[in-house]
Amino acid sequence: MPKLSRVPVTIADVVxxxxxxxxxxxxxxxxxxLSASRAIVxxxxxxxxxxxxxxxxxxxxxxxxxxxxRLEEFQRRTLRNSxxxxxxALSDEQTRALIFTRLVGFTRGGxxxxxxxxxxxxxxxxxxxxxxxxxTGSVGAADLTHLAAVASAVSHVFQPHEAxxxxxxxxxxxxxxxxxxxxxARVVTTSDLVVALSVSALRAHSTGGSASPFSxxxxxxxxxxxxxxxxxxxxxxLADAEVGSVQDPVxxxxxxxxxxxxxxxxxxxxxxxxxxxxxxxxNPLVDLESGSMVSGGNFQALSLALAYEQLRxxxxxxxxxxxxxxxxxxxxxxxxxxxxxxxxPGLLWYSGAALVSELRHLANPVTLAxxxxxxxxxxxxxxxxxxxxxxxxxxxxxxxVLAIEAVSAVELLGLVDGPALAPRTAELVVxxxxxxxxxxPAHELLPRAEELLEAAATPPVVSGVQPLDDEI
Numbered sequence: 001m002p003k004l005s006r007v008p009v010t011i012a013d014v015v016x017x018x019x020x021x022x023x024x025x026x027x028x029x030x031x032x033x034l035s036a037s038r039a040i041v042x043x044x045x046x047x048x049x050x051x052x053x054x055x056x057x058x059x060x061x062x063x064x065x066x067x068x069x070r071l072e073e074f075q076r077r078t079l080r081n082s083x084x085x086x087x088x089a090l091s092d093e094q095t096r097a098l099i100f101t102r103l104v105g106f107t108r109g110g111x112x113x114x115x116x117x118x119x120x121x122x123x124x125x126x127x128x129x130x131x132x133x134x135x136t137g138s139v140g141a142a143d144l145t146h147l148a149a150v151a152s153a154v155s156h157v158f159q160p161h162e163a164x165x166x167x168x169x170x171x172x173x174x175x176x177x178x179x180x181x182x183x184x185a186r187v188v189t190t191s192d193l194v195v196a197l198s199v200s201a202l203r204a205h206s207t208g209g210s211a212s213p214f215s216x217x218x219x220x221x222x223x224x225x226x227x228x229x230x231x232x233x234x235x236x237x238l239a240d241a242e243v244g245s246v247q248d249p250v251x252x253x254x255x256x257x258x259x260x261x262x263x264x265x266x267x268x269x270x271x272x273x274x275x276x277x278x279x280x281x282x283n284p285l286v287d288l289e290s291g292s293m294v295s296g297g298n299f300q301a302l303s304l305a306l307a308y309e310q311l312r313x314x315x316x317x318x319x320x321x322x323x324x325x326x327x328x329x330x331x332x333x334x335x336x337x338x339x340x341x342x343x344x345p346g347l348l349w350y351s352g353a354a355l356v357s358e359l360r361h362l363a364n365p366v367t368l369a370x371x372x373x374x375x376x377x378x379x380x381x382x383x384x385x386x387x388x389x390x391x392x393x394x395x396x397x398x399x400x401v402l403a404i405e406a407v408s409a410v411e412l413l414g415l416v417d418g419p420a421l422a423p424r425t426a427e428l429v430v431x432x433x434x435x436x437x438x439x440x441p442a443h444e445l446l447p448r449a450e451e452l453l454e455a456a457a458t459p460p461v462v463s464g465v466q467p468l469d470d471e472i
Contacts, residue, residue: 003045007031008278014178018097023126030107033467034115037286041112053164075158085134085145090285094176099125101175109288111165120156140382142299142436143172170301173384188263189457194402195255196237197409204418205332213253227260239347262314269307278286305367305384310395316363319401323356329408343436344411352404355397362394403449428456
């Protein structure tokens with residue numbers, strides 16, 4: 001059970017709470033930090049010194065003082081004005097990740113909310129009901145519209161500063177990003193397993209299928225972490241070191257370099273998400289060390305947005321090389337198709353190519369889109385949330401491309417007595433073969449093949465994913 005304290009929260013914690021529904025508790029340390037943080041807000045408010053968003057208007061109205069009599073109304077107006085999200089609702093998993101991530105932020109002491117508000121979020125997270133959170137609205141300068149939907153559903157009378165504090169976080173971009181990274185960990189290993197299937201199919205129907213590019217001498221010569229791990233997984237799935245042709249197409253022999261680049265990008269993004277998950281991104285920031293409230297720009301999530309941009313580009317390369325291997329497999333199966341011996345539609349390759357075309361488009365940057373403007377004040381935004389939403393789509397498309405390659409490779413392996421495979425790879429081939437033997441139509445075949453691939457692939461350990469297990 002995740003217990004929030006001062007121990008760093010991990011991606012695995014987000015996954016456990018959002019996907020597995022684990023309940024969350026607050027440690028005594030977190031309770032004390034919440035109280036200390038709120039005491040600072042109360043002291044600053046009593047001094048009547050103008051502080052942005054505490055006793056002044058927001059944005060372009062930052063120089064307009066909010067009187068003590070209007071502070072409660074100001075909280076309601078702040079939430080109402082920020083409730084501009086549109087579109088379909090987030091899934092329950094995504095909503096739980098959003099709420100949990102904001103609750104983590106409260107306990108870090110930078111928000112200055114009352115313990116009562118933190119407990120209201122805790123109750124919503126653990127016992128529901130979950131609010132309707134529209135998917136679209138954030139431009140990456142705190143996920144205002146997502147968080148306003150949550151705050152507006154909380155049963156709590158918001159005290160001075162609490163409305164802005166509830167909105168001051170990139171909790172969608174961080175929390176849902178953690179879920180996407182969990183999915184990407186499986187895509188990384190799935191991609192290597194699919195390469196092994198295609199190499200085996202190439203061996204079965206040609207003089208190709210060399211294991212040399214995946215060998216330890218080649219990897220020692222270029223000691224990139226992700227590449228080495230990818231090559232090791234491919235070797236393990238092949239079960240032998242058969243040499244094969246002198247040189248296979250680049251999409252086969254450079255697979256560890258491409259898949260490894262994705263793995264490295266996932267690790268880098270995990271580090272950024274973990275940092276943001278445990279950081280204090282509020283503005284104004286309640287600083288426990290100095291006992292003050294200070295204005296800052298930690299809500300600017302550009303590093304996060306750029307990490308998501310990089311991941312979409314890396315996924316596109318993985319999908320492009322998958323489609324190129326698929327084209328080779330299609331050529332190898334041409335004779336069998338003409339003889340009516342195949343079960344996978346030949347134009348399934350076209351579907352894979354169509355997915356790759358969309359992936360190429362999704363790989364274009366979105367973080368440099370025109371910023372929102374509020375009378376010259378909010379003049380830059382990261383678009384982290386948009387970058388993440390495009391990444392979600394890229395993950396789904398890449399999984400489908402890999403599944404198309406996998407079923408095509410398995411069909412070729414079923415046409416002849418193929419090479420030996422590692423036990424787990426052989427079991428996967430049998431499972432996919434059963435789908436093909438049952439005449440499963442393409443639109444049903446792909447999602448079921450995706451499930452089988454992910455079940456057979458063991459996610460790698462990504463930095464910063466160990467769950468909470470103690471308290472300080």
